[in-house]
Amino acid sequence: MLHIHSRGRSLGLAAAFILVGATVPAFAADKPSDPQIAHIAYTAGAIDVKAAQQALQISKNEHVRAFANDMVRDHTAVNDKALALVKKLNVTPEDNDTSKALTKQADEKSAELAKLSGAAFDKAYVDNEVAFHKTVDGALETTLIPSSSNGELKSLLQTGLKIFEGHLKHAEHLASTLK
């Protein structure tokens, strides 16, 4: 079993996730391990699926619902691939400070969104999707992909990044249509 050794490293990356739009040099020196990377990427995907499910429960806007359905479908597909890969590689993803920080932040956001409805919910959900994808895409590009040592994991993350960049563009376009 692979363990996470450095609490300091994870905290550094966690801080980067919390500070949306954090710059690269702030955490470029923190190099997470493959099991950490796998868990962080999986957690980010699971968070977005959960957020989309909340949107599908609350939103009545057809474009927001279509976007949420896309998020459920794509992130589930990527996470299924990730699970199959970690099984094949015999890697055990483990919870770490970054995953915990991501989950905590997402739970807080979900509670905040649960108080909203109608157009206010739609805007808050889509704005958060823009911010979330910016953060995750940035972390993938500058930290998670360069730090991954296994070729198959790196390749899956690279494909994931392309998919999530599409989500960001989609979310930004959707946000521009909501008031």
Place this chain on the structure above:
Amino acid sequence: MRTAMRCSALVLLLQIASAHVGIAGEVVQVKINDLAFSPAEITVKAGDTVEWVNNDFVDHTATATSGEWDVMIVAGQSARQEMTKPGTIKYFCRAHPDMTGTITIVNK
């Protein structure tokens, strides 16, 4: 019994016939690999059918910017759309808008 057999044979014949007459022109393939349409630009004749083959593990769409058609292409599968009128159609994937393509349709 004989009537039932005749009916079955007729249904079978109709199925075979419809499979062949379903597509009037040629089928032109566009592959989807790693979040990109390939080739991204194609020229077909009016009446030809474009077939998108999705080799990715996520679903995509081929959505005409004009709204003329919106084709769902499930992961690992293919989907088709007949190009009826001459002109130029730009299209993209709704879920991943960076994926774009252009189809030029010329007269037969």
